[in-house]
Amino acid sequence: MPPAYVHPPTTSGIFTIRDTTVVDVRTETLHPHQDIHIADGKIAAITHTGATTDEQTIDGHGTYVVPGFIDAHTHALNWPKEVAGAYALMLANGVVGFRQMSGSPELLTDRAAGRLPAPTGAPELLATCGTLLTPMNTSTAEDAAKEVRTQHKLGADFIKAGMTQHDGFFAALTEAQRLELPLDGHLPGDVDPREAAQHGMRCIEHLGPGATVYTAASTEEKTLRAQPQKSIKLPKVKLPGMERVLNALIARLVINPAALTSTDAAHELHVADTTYDEAKAAELADLFIEHDTWQCPTLIRLHTQQFPDTPAHQDDPRQRYIAPAELKRWRKATKRFAKLPDKTRKALREHWDAQLRMTKLFADKGVPMIAGTDANGAGWVIPGFALHDEFDLLADAGLSPVTILQMATSNAARFFGRADTHGQVAQGFHADLVLLQRNPLSDHTALHEISGVVRDGGWWSRADLDAILDRLAADPSAR
Template sequence: MSRYVAPSSVHRHVLIRDVTVVDPLDGSRTAGQDVVVEGNRITTVTATGVAAGDARVVEGSRRYVVPGYMDMHMHALETPQDIDGTYALMLANGVVGFRQMSGNRALLKSRREGTLPQPTGAPALKAAPGDLLTPLNASTIEGAVQAVREQHQDGADFIKAGMTTPQTFLAALQEANRLGILLGGHLPAGLDPREAARKGVWSIEHLGPGVTVFAAASSQEADVRALNATRKLPPIPKVKIPGAERLVLKLVKGMAVNPATGTSETEAHAYEMADVSYDQEKAEELAALFVEHTTWQCPTLIRVHTQQFGDSPEHTKDPRRRYMAPEELRAWDKSAKKFSKLPDVTRNALQHHWTAQLRMTKIFADAGVPMIAGTDACGAAGIIPGFALHDEFDYLAQAGLDPLTILRMTTTEPARFLGEEGAFGRILPGLPADLVLLDRDPLENHTALRQIAGVMRDGSWWSRTDLDVVLDRVAASPGAH
């Protein structure tokens, strides 16, 4: 059950009548279609005129139906004991599935045993890792290798690299490749992203983060990389002592609110140098290499924007903050205050780097680098679960990506990314009944993706009116994280 989302009365046998079906794979629109759902699967997609029988009918005339959205970088299960508000906001915004980007043995065990919380309308957990690789479990090559082995044995879907050195990162990657488990996440300072790509890294998050990727597109690459390599790992214990895991979790959560508040002036200089020495030819060569090695990118532009503009009213005065749990807002406001005290040279470097991040995203898209949409919601300052995915769409459009590319990044590309191509992300018989009904054509303008007339999750339908009630309930008792 959910304290925000009431069970739908429109389920089991549903007919969505006379809609235009949008296929993200080929960009086609097929008007005048009836979509029939039985249980939690689409059974038929045919020309309108299907007899309703005992089906509940959703009238879709002049509307467009697309697959439900996937947020491919989230930390929703950081608070499994209080997930309800986050999941409710996801449903209200058409988000039907996500990739969890932080995990542990308890989470993996709970998933195996089927005891993860599943409030009404909950999205599908598509993938989860074990513990983040940090100095606690990966301070040495031997430790990194052992951590990968343990997570593989625990049933992790992938390994998340968080705070590593080039040496421990590459050792973990080599062991992951040997075991046949994917490794992705943050590239360490000083590592050449081309080496990571050639050696099989699965995904790069946040365009790096930092200047690691941008150094490879600089005419002064060696100098930029040398400056970036001075970035120190946070003071995380390297010895497992009683309570160390809890201490590390607390430290990581504190830093994750906005890592940019810890930017040194040396790092700021690295940003400046990378940006003024930008080399278009090198950027295109890097993009071609990522294409060659299928090195996925999850830009999370909403995340980098909230970091680099950490005290901007755009984020600190966002009216959607009314949905967030009070303790989250306190942490966000504390972080914004800390960001405001950074030296001007640091703040300017961070904010000027935004243009470079948009440019790199467009270069990757134009080259055909595989990309997915994600937000880093749940724990990151200024990021409102569910809504943040639409913010990400806005920033992707600002970078110059077209509406079809954006739609693919949240539907068909996540399926391909997870090795489940054809299993979800399209409106076809046999696929999950996870759909979003839109008032406008999403191939004309990406903003149509937020013009939601209704959402079907796992075969249950919630109308726009139902979703507005959900939002009102969350606002009345804020509980999102």
């Protein structure tokens, strides 16, 4: 049995949060002195503070209520039997839902059968894909289309593009479009992001990754596009047991893919970053808006890849929640990164400013964006807490507090097709809420100051959340 880090909520069923300020994340307005009446996991009513007949009452005086946070890029269910630690960290940090960014036939089958773990206080699985698209299952157009059809039959919510190349990527995208199945994920290095958007790619993760998005905003784009693109070499032939070997290899690589950065790739980043054309970047943003192509920047993931050996990550006290064996893998990957040539590591460090600049431009232009972390398996990315790290990095990029809040709440609800039931503090909506000590519309750091969490109609106070963290620190198992 997995550890029971999260105990049952101290209050559930029918109760009222009295005299709080409701934050309307869509209209960017505050509604003080409100009573939120909760029943059976939903917001039954919101009224001006007054007398209540509910026997159970939470004192919300001085607090601000926002929708629960969504981490739109995680890998929590890569290890279903070991997910309790990650789920506990999510609850303690106000994360009430997530998108699973890697899957398998077994994961999809178990979800359909109701066999996925659902410990007390677990976040809601909002969407999951099947097997990652790689050269192994997209080596031909026929193989790529077949893989998409297989995942569609198994109930995948979307297709995840990973280590694909141009032809396999577009074959999968075409078939996904035919089946009305979204395709999210990584842009291959030989794919123009404009072409991907025009063909219907729904969401680009990690601002690429790599140079391709930045190349589209470079005055030297033609020269950069003409360069041969090298990708991670993976087997294309299926042999008995090969998928298990491939999954183990990918798990090792994803701890820090930046450790595999070639000198050519680093040079491309440098050229793209130093030949930035804001007008071209704005045109790219307009195209994303036109085709409703979302962005999930995962800045915390990018930072831990490009700066893994900095004290901010190496000396992070929150490592006490991570399984010792996992920490060992992270340290090993960091040693591999340290062996990169100085010039390569310099290009990666300097690329950070370009990533912040692109994130701000997309936000300012109105490109649809969601917040994600790539937690679970990514080196130095601490589940739950990482979403708050993402908030800080988005602020460093220049995004406003309300934009950051919307990315993790109302934008996410719209992205997942749940805008009528999630992402607002309103009557009839799911009772997934976070109580904050300060106004998050004036300062994004208020998002860190959690007084309590309502998840699926159950209430955990600050003291309850601290107890969860204490239990996990005593028996660390998160990955």
